Amino acid sequence: MSIIVGEHTKLAVSGLTGREGSFHGLRNKAYGTDVVAGVTPGKGGQDVEGIPVFDTIREAVEEAGANTSMIFVPARFAAAAINEAIESGVETVIAITEGIPVLDMLKTYWKAKEAGVRLIGPNCPGVLSPGKANVGIIPAQFFEPGPIGVVSKSGTLTYQIGNELKQAGTGNSSIVGIGGDPIVGSDFIDILKLYEEDPETELIVMVGEIGGDAEERAAEFIAEHISKPVVAYIAGFTAPPGKQMGHAGAIISGSSGTAQAKKEALEAKGVRVGESPTETARIAVETLRSL
């Protein structure tokens, strides 16, 4: 097993005819993901290296059997594309696009909730289930199949930790990049729940960063509902207050949302927090071997 994407995934890529969309869509296909359709308004009937392109996601669902949508549409049109995907009948929408206005995402978040559609992102690297399917931009070569589930706000930091796990001889059930924007479709808690239920996952690595209170909420949730060991890493201890560091989500306001506050909240609930990506990987491997 794995979570969110796997052998069952039939992917429609919105923006497949664009530069980024075609590069990553074809890479996902080469990895073994079943990419069944592309979606670009006005380009229905064309194809991208044999993948049929439709005008709407609904057509991709009805005619090609798509059950998962990946959004590679430019920021100013992305919220509308996500909304269209939510209404199309797919189970999962994975939005890679960065720079979507947060108040657009606020409306879209509730739309997905109401429709019962799982939304991952935006501004995220996607989801990889090693050996099964890759939906997004995660470089799959750094990850092997294995018992560790990863959930992360950050892309490159996850690759760093994944690579260290691989070098230590272990691997991952899935890697989920939830994105670092202030409003994302799925939070740590949503993904922790899935890993708890996934028989293949024995341990969970959670990678957070400054801003918001998703890590603090996750700490509470872990204490009550997660029986599997969780190891965490938090980035941003030296970030000065009031400065925005790239991710729109990484903003500190007052004392809440600091890396220190998150670390303390997690440790108070028995979650071990690594000082560096390297130490985090080491603790994860150690914990796994002691199970």
Added chain:
Amino acid sequence: MDLLEYQGKQLFAKHGITVPSGEVADTVEEAVAAAERIGYPCAIKAQVQIGGRGKAGGIKIAENVEEARAHADAILGMDIVGPHGEGPFRVDQVWVERGSDIAEEYYLSVILDRGEKKLLAMVSAKGGMDIEAVAAEDPDALVKRHIDPTREFDREAARAIVADAGLAADAVDAAAEVLTKLVEVAEQEDATLIEVNPLIVTADRRVVALDSKVTIDNNSLFRHEELAEIAADVDDPQEAMAKEKGLTYVKLDGNVGILANGAGLCMSTLDVVAQAGGAPANFLDAGGGSKAEAIVDALEVITSDEKVTAILFNIFGGITRCDEIAKGIVTASQQIGLKVPLVVRLDGTNSEEGLKILAEAQLENLHQETTMLDAARRVVELAGAPA
């Protein structure tokens, strides 16, 4: 992006919220001329993006032209440190505003609550002071209500919130009207934080926004031309240069220049450098898929900060290819030279090709490390103590 008080008030006025009339001034002469036009008493208010201006001496009332001159002279050019130690912020502009006859002071705000994924309205009859202290000492005095995102926020909903906060009965309707307009500002101007402290009732019972604190979502600037112009106006020379080149750069106080790819890895790199005893000079996220040219630009921005005594490049290639990064380093060293030591850690996609390119170039001042921790220790050692 945070707006200055007067920029926020201009936004309020556009949406029909009453604000005192005033003028912005860059010099003492302009401030005095503005005060003479506006009349006395008038307020001279420092325009900086931080709270606590009053306590810091950045807001003064002038009763006549002599006082207007003295206050403008004292405030322009002063440094203001925020209540949580932010800054200092140099005052380059003052806002000269007609004095208000204050009968009551309230607090009103609308912010994005990212945890709940809703807008949150907060109202208190105890305005005009430190609202964080009010919330801590007398939590019942601050009414907090989430706004249902699936319904329109109308006057009735606003009235219910305002009435619960115990505002004067004759001000409730007008304050509710202001609250609906603040929600309108959030939705139409893409503001993620709007704070009015105080919202006053004047002696003749008019409801006026006497201050403003507004944060605009940078991602929305493509659809707000005027706000985008404000955002383009950056003070710090390195930050302005980075912005022009499309890099995400934040200046810090230390002497270790840092570049990494991805915001998370970059923050983590700052942390690891600090743990090794160093002081980061900046945050610079080269982004995903960086090409050689972007590396030249980035190195130029980092080295334009004279405090920098050593630089660390921490790259984990995903979409970013390490051979591209290596080419960028070689080109940059030819174009602008490497005057300070550069520690490079390349891992991930095409790292072997990248390392080969660097080895063949035999650059002076270039040091290679294979792990993030070793690279951090090395750069701290090479940088020495900050000046």
